[in-house]
Amino acid sequence: MYAFEPSEEQKMLIDAIQRFSINDLRPAAHDADENEQFSKDLIEKGWELGVLQASIPEEYGGFGDHSAVTGALAAEELALGDIAGAFAILAPGLFALPILFAGDQEQRQQYLGSIIESEWKPFTAALVEPRFDFDPNDLQTEARETNDGYVLNGDKVFVPFADEAENFLAYANLNGSSQGFIIPPGTKGLEVGERQPLLGVKALPLYQLSLNDVHIPKKNRLGGPDGHDFNLILDSSRIAVAALGVGLSRAAFEYARDYAKDREVFGVKVAQKQSIAFMLAEMATEIEAIRLLTWEAAWMLDEGKEDASKYAYLAHTGATNMAMMVTDRAVQILGGHGYIREHPVEMWMRSGRGIATFTGLAMI
Amino acid sequence: MIEFETPKPIVKQKYLLQTVAEEMMRPHSRHFDEHEHEIPWDYINFMHQAMQAVGAGSLTPSDGDAKEEMPEEKKKKKYPPIGYQSLAFMLETLSWGDVGMYLVTPGGGLGAAAVEATGTPEQKKKFLKRFQQEMPAFGAMAMTEPHCGSDTSAIRTTAIQDKETNEWILNGEKIFVTAGQKSLEEGDGLVVVWATIDPAAGRAGMRPFVVEAGTPGVKVTKLEHKMGIRASDTASIVLQDARIPYENILGSAEVPKEKATKGFKGAMATFDATRPLVAATGIGVARATLELLKEMLAQEGVNIRYGLPRQKLSNVERDVIDMEVMLESAWLLVIKAVWMADNRKPNPLEASMSKVLAGDVVNKITQKAVEIMGPIGYTRDHLLEKWFRDAKITDIYEGTGQINRLIVARNILGYRGSQLR
Numbered sequence: 001m002y003a004f005e006p007s008e009e010q011k012m013l014i015d016a017i018q019r020f021s022i023n024d025l026r027p028a029a030h031d032a033d034e035n036e037q038f039s040k041d042l043i044e045k046g047w048e049l050g051v052l053q054a055s056i057p058e059e060y061g062g063f064g065d066h067s068a069v070t071g072a073l074a075a076e077e078l079a080l081g082d083i084a085g086a087f088a089i090l091a092p093g094l095f096a097l098p099i100l101f102a103g104d105q106e107q108r109q110q111y112l113g114s115i116i117e118s119e120w121k122p123f124t125a126a127l128v129e130p131r132f133d134f135d136p137n138d139l140q141t142e143a144r145e146t147n148d149g150y151v152l153n154g155d156k157v158f159v160p161f162a163d164e165a166e167n168f169l170a171y172a173n174l175n176g177s178s179q180g181f182i183i184p185p186g187t188k189g190l191e192v193g194e195r196q197p198l199l200g201v202k203a204l205p206l207y208q209l210s211l212n213d214v215h216i217p218k219k220n221r222l223g224g225p226d227g228h229d230f231n232l233i234l235d236s237s238r239i240a241v242a243a244l245g246v247g248l249s250r251a252a253f254e255y256a257r258d259y260a261k262d263r264e265v266f267g268v269k270v271a272q273k274q275s276i277a278f279m280l281a282e283m284a285t286e287i288e289a290i291r292l293l294t295w296e297a298a299w300m301l302d303e304g305k306e307d308a309s310k311y312a313y314l315a316h317t318g319a320t321n322m323a324m325m326v327t328d329r330a331v332q333i334l335g336g337h338g339y340i341r342e343h344p345v346e347m348w349m350r351s352g353r354g355i356a357t358f359t360g361l362a363m364i
Numbered sequence: 365m366i367e368f369e370t371p372k373p374i375v376k377q378k379y380l381l382q383t384v385a386e387e388m389m390r391p392h393s394r395h396f397d398e399h400e401h402e403i404p405w406d407y408i409n410f411m412h413q414a415m416q417a418v419g420a421g422s423l424t425p426s427d428g429d430a431k432e433e434m435p436e437e438k439k440k441k442k443y444p445p446i447g448y449q450s451l452a453f454m455l456e457t458l459s460w461g462d463v464g465m466y467l468v469t470p471g472g473g474l475g476a477a478a479v480e481a482t483g484t485p486e487q488k489k490k491f492l493k494r495f496q497q498e499m500p501a502f503g504a505m506a507m508t509e510p511h512c513g514s515d516t517s518a519i520r521t522t523a524i525q526d527k528e529t530n531e532w533i534l535n536g537e538k539i540f541v542t543a544g545q546k547s548l549e550e551g552d553g554l555v556v557v558w559a560t561i562d563p564a565a566g567r568a569g570m571r572p573f574v575v576e577a578g579t580p581g582v583k584v585t586k587l588e589h590k591m592g593i594r595a596s597d598t599a600s601i602v603l604q605d606a607r608i609p610y611e612n613i614l615g616s617a618e619v620p621k622e623k624a625t626k627g628f629k630g631a632m633a634t635f636d637a638t639r640p641l642v643a644a645t646g647i648g649v650a651r652a653t654l655e656l657l658k659e660m661l662a663q664e665g666v667n668i669r670y671g672l673p674r675q676k677l678s679n680v681e682r683d684v685i686d687m688e689v690m691l692e693s694a695w696l697l698v699i700k701a702v703w704m705a706d707n708r709k710p711n712p713l714e715a716s717m718s719k720v721l722a723g724d725v726v727n728k729i730t731q732k733a734v735e736i737m738g739p740i741g742y743t744r745d746h747l748l749e750k751w752f753r754d755a756k757i758t759d760i761y762e763g764t765g766q767i768n769r770l771i772v773a774r775n776i777l778g779y780r781g782s783q784l785r
Contacts, residue, residue: 001444002703003365010366069366133675261777272784277773278766284776285717288700289693296368296696303369310670311692317674318689356674 004292010070014077017049021081026251026344029082032203033347038088040120046078046089047120055364056100061113066100068236068298071364072243076291079247083351084201086244090362091160095123095169097236097363098180102228106219107182111167122161125169125180126209127237127360130157136171136178136234136359141211143172143179150174150221152181152189152214158361162192162207169222170211171230171360178230180222189214200350206361233363235301235312240364242294242312245319245355246287252330252348253283259334259343276333283326290315290322298364320356327352368696371446374453381454384414385461393462396595397750401587403550404465404595412470412500448637448702452644456695459648463754464595466645468502470551471495473543475503477638478556478572482614490611491574494552501577502546502553506538506601513540514767516558517567521603523559525617530610532573534559534581534603542761544599545584553577557603562619569619574612581606592753639715639762640701643722646758647695650726653751654687657733660740680736687729694718694725716763716771723759723768730755 006014024042032038051074056062078086096115099107115123129140141154152172162168168183168190183190193208222228257280260271270276297311305311327349331338338345370378388407396404458466467473472495479491494501512518521536534557538544547553555575562569575582586600610617658668661680668684669677677685697718704711730752734741741748759765774784 001367001369001371002449002699003367004700004703005365007365073366133673135673135676137671257776271773271777272779274770274773274784277777277784278769280776281720281769281772285697285721285772288714288717289697289721292696292700293689293693295366296692299366299368313671314685314689314692317685318693321686321689 004295006073010073013049013051013054013070014073017051017074017077018080020046020049021077025078025081025085029085029203029347030341030344032082032084034202034341036202036205038085038203042085043088044120046085047092049089051075051078051090052093052096053116056096056112056116060100060108061116066097068239068301068364069295071236072239072294072298075240075243075362075364076247076250076294079244080251082203083244083248083348084203086247087160087201087204087358087362089120090240090364092121092123093363094125094160094361095167098125098169098222098228098233101232101236102180102223104224107222107224111182121166122164123167124160124162124165125171125360126156126159126162127171128156128158128357130155130208137230139171139173139178141170141172143174143181145174146215149215149217150181152183152211152216154211156209156211157196158206158357159192159209160207160361161205162209163195163205165192168209170209172211174227177227178234179227180230180233181216182220182222183211183214183216187214187216198354200347200352200354201358231309232301234359235297235309236363237359237361238312238316239294239298239301240362241355241358242290242297242315242319243364244358244362245323245352246291246294248348248351248355249283249287249290249319249323249326252327252345252352253280253287255343255345255348256280256283256330256333259337270333279329279333283329286322287326290318293318316355316359323352323355370453371443371449373443374446374450377450378453378457381457382460384410385457389458389461389465392465393747393750394744396462396465397592400589400594401597402595403546404468407465408468408470408500415471416496445706448640448705449699452641452698452702455641456644456648456651456698459645460652461648462595463645463649464593466648467542467593467596468546470500470502472501472503472554473547474505474638475547475554475556475574477641478505479503479574479614481637482572487574487611487614491554494554497552499551501551502543504541504543504547504553504555504599505572506541506544506555506557506575508538508540510537510539514764517570519558519560519570520563521557521559522563523561523571523573523613525561525610526607529607531607532610532613534573534575534606534608536603537585538601538603539586540588540761541599541601542596544601545587545597548577548582548584548599548601551577555582555601556614557601561613561617565619571617572614573608574614575603575606575608576612579606579608591756592750593757635763636710636712636715637705639719639768640698640705640711642758642762643694643698643701643718646722646726646755647691647698649751649755649758650687650691650694650722650729653726653730653733653748653755654684654691656746656748657687657736658684660737660746683732683736687732690725690728694721697721713772713775716768716775719763720765720768720772723765726755726758 053062054064055066144151189212191210196206263270294315297315300308330345523532547555556572557575560569581604584599588598701714701718734752
């Protein structure tokens with residue numbers, strides 16, 4: 001069957017997140033971006049909404065079952081408030097969800113409970129590498145098998161909260177396939193580099209990370225000795241970023257729409273001009289279409305459909321183009337005022353460009 | 365719930381229709397494109413018999429009339445309603461075969477859809493029965509006039525009541541009537557003609573009238589020569605003192621005193637139902653194009669590598685992947701719009717959105733496909749150039765892309781027509 005209405009449970013979650021997004025996240029976004037810093041209290045408040053907790057089963061300390069569809073709905077709603085804040089709130093999932101999807105029993109027992117049952121803590125992951133044609137399926141960071149474990153070498157970028165991380169999940173190329181490795185902070189050879197200056201999501205602390213002959217024991221390989229399927233992790237991340245792109249675009253669209261309905265020009269409202277009204281119509285249409293594509297990919301992932309990876313890729317591709325188009329037009333509709341940092345649309349446009357590049361920065 | 369599983373009955377139906385599209389339509393696509401106004405009777409007769417066999421008389425989603433005669437226990441639906449969804453899949457698949465030929469599928473077309481959307485139960489019974497007879501019959505809707513297209517409220521065709529004979533007398537000229545010739549001259553069909561019963565009342569005076577084949581004073585005066593969809597006839601119809609029974613008016617004959625636009629709204633309600641379906645036909649053409657393009661590229665050794673960063677893809681691969689994103693997301697918008705129609709949720713926004721996007725997408729995809737295949741794509745040896753021509757109409761009929769953008773804009777802005785013209 002086709003169905004396009006969130007369940008009662010999902011609606012409750014969406015409503016709670018939306019209240020937080022509009023009342024708390026959005027008002028703090030401007031200063032967070034300017035000062036390149038979050039309020040920890042705000043992240044904690046977002047964490048307490050329980051998005052991650054609700055997707056971890058009870059036996060590991062959570063209170064629900066994982067659903068990519070629910071995750072996509074939640075991510076969209078968070079990004080409606082502030083996408084940088086959304087990344088921060090969802091960050092522990094970068095470590096916890098791969099362990100849920102692909103970890104062995106011992107890893108799940110060891111890590112999940114302590115993440116889920118505590119306050120927000122900076123658990124993180126390192127996937128992205130500093131190359132223009134970065135390819136998650138062809139990592140330059142290398143893992144080599146030794147007698148008692150693995151040795152990792154390579155450079156990572158875009159590692160959230162690396163300076164204060166409780167734990168890292170780093171991805172490396174092991175005999176041609178991308179595999180995750182748990183690397184506790186302080187491990188010899190693991191060096192946290194500079195915080196990276198960014199175009200957008202400036203409040204989100206992203207760091208360089210070098211791995212120089214990092215030795216880790218066998219049990220730290222995600223999934224145990226046989227490793228894991230990387231696709232599930234990549235798909236989840238692509239869908240997460242697509243959903244965040246949809247939420248961000250919705251924010252920009254709604255802001256531009258309300259502005260256009262309020263502002264006068266030549267004796268009528270700006271929105272009464274077809275050139276503006278048509279832009280808004282196309283923005284709304286694209287958002288809705290890519291939103292459905294994102295939901296479909298998430299649903300396929302939940303159902304274990306064969307094409308899930310392809311659709312996650314298509315959804316992310318679509319969201320990349322859509323978010324840029326929508327945020328660019330939002331600035332255009334506000335005209336000169338859109339270019340001024342008092343209005344959030346220029347910030348959203350800077351964030352919007354990142355949808356293409358944020359794979360690996362969120363999971364659902 | 366959020367789900368994307370194609371319902372089982374639709375999967376079954378689609379499997380059958382795909383065979384029809386491959387066997388009965390594709391092999392003849394080029395012939396009927398090159399021989400405009402020749403009628404594809406083999407396809408028509410086959411479809412007519414097939415639809416009679418499965419009890420689907422007209423190409424309308426409602427089974428309201430048939431249901432009344434069903435025993436009580438069968439009326440209780442175990443399955444959620446999927447009539448419009450099933451129709452969208454059907455139209456998509458047939459248009460994948462050939463959209464021009466699809467447009468001459470017997471069974472009532474837009475005419476039946478208008479009766480379905482605005483008629484009383486008696487009218488539905490009376491007018492739709494003809495599509496379940498032994499011989500195929502066609503239906504059409506006549507709205508556009510020589511002096512007005514998108515501005516439908518400006519129509520001049522009049523309907524005047526003759527109280528003595530209890531008839532309506534229709535006078536005027538209609539153009540661009542899809543399947544108009546077949547509806548009036550090939551079998552016992554009908555055309556739903558929009559006319560005004562009170563020219564001073566504007567939109568409030570607009571009413572649809574059922575004009576049956578064989579009505580004296582109704583004449584097909586011209587068949588258009590078109591860019592694409594050439595298997596489908598586009599007719600001009602002149603009504604000269606054409607008399608039809610009083611009961612053939614769809615909706616009330618009263619023109620309300622206060623400012624009301626019920627007649628116009630009837631037309632718009634029809635469009636809410638038919639726009640996603642027209643969008644579905646565009647999706648069918650787009651899918652046909654993308655599939656053939658990928659096949660042709662594969663023959664040249666170009667296989668699309670999904671999952672790679674865009675920086676590692678060739679330009680052609682990027683184009684194809686973008687086309688796939690457009691196609692799938694536009695199709696989902698169509699499905700959402702018909703799903704809403706099936707579940708009796710008002711869908712004017714989604715209906716117009718789906719039409720806007722499908723109109724864009726099918727044009728972008730067919731244009732890009734011809735471009736990518738270069739001199740091979742440009743020749744009539746392949747169907748890509750035909751689909752390029754067929755695609756354009758999707759953005760024009762059943763409300764141009766611009767009219768539908770207006771409707772979307774008014775909906776999202778909460779504006780009335782007077783606030784956003």
